Amino acid sequence: MTSPAATAPLTMRHAIAITVGVVIGAGIFKAPSLVAGSVPTAGWMFALWVAGGLIALVGALCYAELATTYPSAGGEYHFLSRAFGRGTALLYAWARFSVITTGSIALLGFVFGDYMTQLLPLGTYSSALWAAIATVVLTGINLRGIRSGAETQSWLTAVEVGGLVLIVAAALWFAVGSGSAPPPPAAAPGPVSLAGVGFGMVFVLLTFGGWNDAAYISADLQDRRAIARALLVSVLFLTALYLLVNWAYWSVLGLAGMAKSQAVATDVLTAAFGPGAGKLIAAMVAAAALTSINATMIVGARTASALGQDWPALKVLAAWDEERRVPRNALPIQCVLALLLIVLGVAFKGGFQAMVEYTAPVFWLFFLLVGIALFRLRAIDGARERPFRVPLYPVLPALFCASSAYMLWSSLGYVYSQQLGGFNAAWVGVGVLASGLVVLVLMRTTKD
Template sequence: MTQPSSPGSQVSATEVRARGPAGPAAVLGTGSAVMLIIGVVVGAGIFKAPSMVAGMTGSVEWMFGAWVLGGVISLIGALCYAELTTTWPHAGGDYHFLRRAYGPTVSFLFAWARFSVIATGSIALLAFVFGDYMQQVLPLGTWGPSLWAAIAVLALWGVNARGILAGTSTQSWLTTLEVGGLVLLVAAALWLLGASTPAAPVAAPPAATPSLGAFGLAMVFVLLTYGGWNEAAYISSEMRTQRDIVRALVWSILLITALYLLVNWAYLRGLGFAGMARSEAVAADLMRAAFGNTGDKLISVLVAVAAITSMNATMIVGARTHYAVGRDWPALRTLALWDGQRGTPVHGMRLQNVTALLLVALGAATGGGFRAMVEFTAPVFWLFFLLTGVALIVLRRREPDRERPFRVPLYPLLPLVFCATCAYMLWSSLSYVYSQSLGGFNAAWIGVAVLALGFVLLAVVRARSAAPAVSPAAL
């Protein structure tokens, strides 16, 4: 069955079946990748974080400066990833870069963290966000949020089981709806400006330059809202040309930055700076001010669409790490099965989505404890993100003669800026986690436990694998 055409679709499903490769095929273009990156990045954060950033920065100028700086830092990181992905295009993405730079131990621990919390946990958390907001639109009883969460996982699993073109086609339409929702926020602000009621004062009271600590904390929330663009690395081997991934990374960051600035302008014009800074639900307050009670329903739909859009994108890229691990370790070779007709890692996708459903069930049983457990693993994510940035420098030194279709400009300055940002985020997330507790235990131990269990699993896998199936140098 031929997949429906959509924004970003580049190759027909018939052509994919005709090629029928045993591994990833180059079937995606720039449009598909841009839609996927925007879908991963633009999530529920933009409906919440702007009010927090406004309160921490204390002025309109510093607030917009923080969002612009977040876009610049994200663009720098994207340029670093552009070099890695064009030089070593691979379905394993970060896993593959870490393996080449540091060997199988570090890369296996990353794959375990990605499976246990980074990707699979994110799918489950996004499913609950979707469920929470859909419950406000179409209640399904006491267990409604959990039921909606499970329905979302199963529905997207069904779509992506049809193949990469079905997944990216769905992603294109979902991302279009998501961006349309952000435009609706701007329309709400314009509606208020045109209303007869007096507009809220835009300017903030005179405020001193925010302290380094306050601005740094604001940047934590800004960068978290920009997070996810690195997921493009997992489809690098499926891009029609390697220049496409460079264009996709750059254009997506520029578009996301423009969207975020536009949405912040909408909040500012609709609520005023003071109203924006003290709001507990800034998007909901704006929609309610413009459309009354209807606005509550609209914002629930917008957040639900944003959550399921990010879910679908994460589902597409997440399973590709499992495929890469299966290729490298004989004991996990079943994960290396790739459906050439559909362009999907069959067992990797199944393992990921079954685990996500189990996590949804765990979340339903434990409530907020599960969500906190996943959120408290942020230091693990930033640790491996930092190591990936350093890997660019390591591989430049180790493989100087390797052909690089794209080289990050101003090397080594930009990679060092990216690494310094990751190190700061690692420190910030560690500071936050160390001050929290879960079930009477310091939350910092959760990340330690994840990595410790990874070492145990690595020992088991090594015992069952005489040697890695494919050496890094051979890929």
């Protein structure tokens, strides 16, 4: 029998932990170097991170209206279904469940495994074994109930944030003269390049990515208006944290040093605490990957469950444990698919990782559609009670749509310039959407 604690609704603290946990991943340990290399001065670098936080904040305001007006475990699937119909929503859910979510779990599993192997190797296939262990254990925890998964997320997020705070502390320690590295080299300012700024912005926004997943737990909160506060608090906290971490990198390495660094966090901790800091970095990145895996599992299975509720042919995914507030079939199915991808990744890790990364245009396409859905739902369902309304409507939603369109264009440009197996990588996203269209046709031949 499930304990009351396992079935109690979630609080705003849980929503913040899930949001922050899914956003902070391995990106904050790599993206700052790429951003620093794309701008001429530190001022421009910090300006890009502030702009990324503002864009995420605008998006959070839009999602806050949708999530409070239409609370659902289906999140974006539910918004798209109400605005554009089940067909468009199915294409989104298919892309998310078949590649984006399960592929992300597998890839994050390999990141976790790679760094755990530095701490405790498990033999020839150590990375894959650690990935599989994390996938199975976290699935088991989440099957116990949404409360169990959310509490685990709270602890993991605390460890993850603590690791980033350690980087800031290392910079402060270095600043008072306890470090052993030379002072940061001075960088001669160069001209501002719009292309460089755009390139840097792509990586800033990717590092902020994931805040939207809070929408999937809107129906599990004690107060549905709390999702708006959770989104706003999460984005503001993340912006402040990212600025502090980038200040730490810059204060120790300088802009040129950041741009040249292949492992910027390692370089900072080594400068402050000596060469033994490598183990700390391995633990920090492993914790970040584990936190993102858990949050991705929580929200990913909910999309699949919502899909099963709408389409009889996929009803196996719809099974819902009301007592525990979890999709009892979608979670283990998601686990099995992720494990299969981990096995695939053992042989084709590089190509497999590229395949998942090349679906980015599909993600940004549907992100743009969610922004447009806000306008459409205001038009066709304007009389509905809205506990939270986007301020400065329609300016802020239009800005969110414009930023999503920019990211779609940028990701298309990147994917189009890549090759995978001798073919243009743009065909990966086309293939995912085409397979979704086949599924849609098959689903529509099934009697509702």
